[in-house]
Amino acid sequence: MSEVISSTAMEKPAMSAYNRHLVVCTGPRCTQGESQSLFDSLGEKFKAAGIDKGALRVKRTRTSCFATCKSGPLIAVQPDGVWYYNVTAANMDRIIREHLIGGAPVEDLIYHRSGNCA
Numbered sequence: 001m002s003e004v005i006s007s008t009a010m011e012k013p014a015m016s017a018y019n020r021h022l023v024v025c026t027g028p029r030c031t032q033g034e035s036q037s038l039f040d041s042l043g044e045k046f047k048a049a050g051i052d053k054g055a056l057r058v059k060r061t062r063t064s065c066f067a068t069c070k071s072g073p074l075i076a077v078q079p080d081g082v083w084y085y086n087v088t089a090a091n092m093d094r095i096i097r098e099h100l101i102g103g104a105p106v107e108d109l110i111y112h113r114s115g116n117c118a
């Protein structure tokens with residue numbers, strides 16, 4: 001049985017404010033390495049689009065598997081609950097422009113939305 005440690009004894013992690021959270025699967029089963037390249041490009045892409053800070057700031061994170069291992073790169077945009085496939089560099093530019101800045105999800109690249117089974 002593990003010891004219970006009060007959280008008051010621990011330092012609370014810090015996180016800057018963000019508008020949306022973009023999660024990239026960089027696992028081995030949905031692409032052949034393109035996802036890591038996509039993730040590595042996001043810092044510059046977000047900066048160029050002006051969404052690396054301010055009211056539209058997008059936080060980015062990697063994960064190892066969404067359990068939907070097909071037709072990647074795959075990303076999820078939260079809290080919108082929108083999951084994209086085939087996120088090539090050009091498609092990522094569309095998602096940044098139309099969704100992350102414009103607020104309109106890119107319908108033809110969506111493979112799932114939270115709250116439905118489509």
Ligand code: FES
Nearest residue numbers: 027029030066069
């Ligand atoms: S490895 Fe990417 S979804 Fe499973």
